[in-house]
Amino acid sequence: EVNLLQSAAELKKPGESLKMSCQASGYRFTDDWIGWVRQMPGKGLEWVAMIYPSDSDARFSPSFQGRLTISADKSTNTAYLQWRSLKASDTAIYYCVRPIYSRGYYFDRWGKGTLVVVSS
């Protein structure tokens, strides 16, 4: 069974850094992309980024490019999303997703989400 296990909730101050994780199991990690979707409080879904662990090819939404780093560790089947300097507007739930290619990439598995609260 495919499972995406996300790291625990985080409470951070503006300007602090953050690295969240998503450990995949139940499938060959290097065969598929893995990515992230943001949901701000009371709002809809936004695609953030995705990475192909086999060669670290990464794709970003222009809305997030430049502020985030995405990486993957093949030895632990874990993907990471990292901020150098958080803002209050980064407060959201971040879902780890597995993009599957058919006609484009749809997300067939979702983690339970990591809540990030950025507040002074």
Next chain:
Amino acid sequence: DIQMTQSPSSLSASVGDRVTINCRASENIRVYLSWYRQRPGEAPDLLIFDAASLETGVSSRFSGSGSGTDFTLTISRLQDEDFATYYCQQTYTTPITFGQGTRLDMK
């Protein structure tokens, strides 16, 4: 970016009803469209991909149709667990984009 617009933004229905949710793309996306359900407090889950293909394990009460710019999700014989928010998503090109969501409440 391709804009996805859902209608209505919210609707009320009763157990056993049949409901339809619409999704319009700002340009032709062929059949590159998926639908998700998000129950309160939970992560979304995939219902339909490629506009009309039912994800494994999803009830046949859900069906999708459409191509080009106009798409529809139909839920027949509503059950308690269907009262949730529904999102469409275009998978034609990056950035991947979602509709704003349709909230389905119990009447």
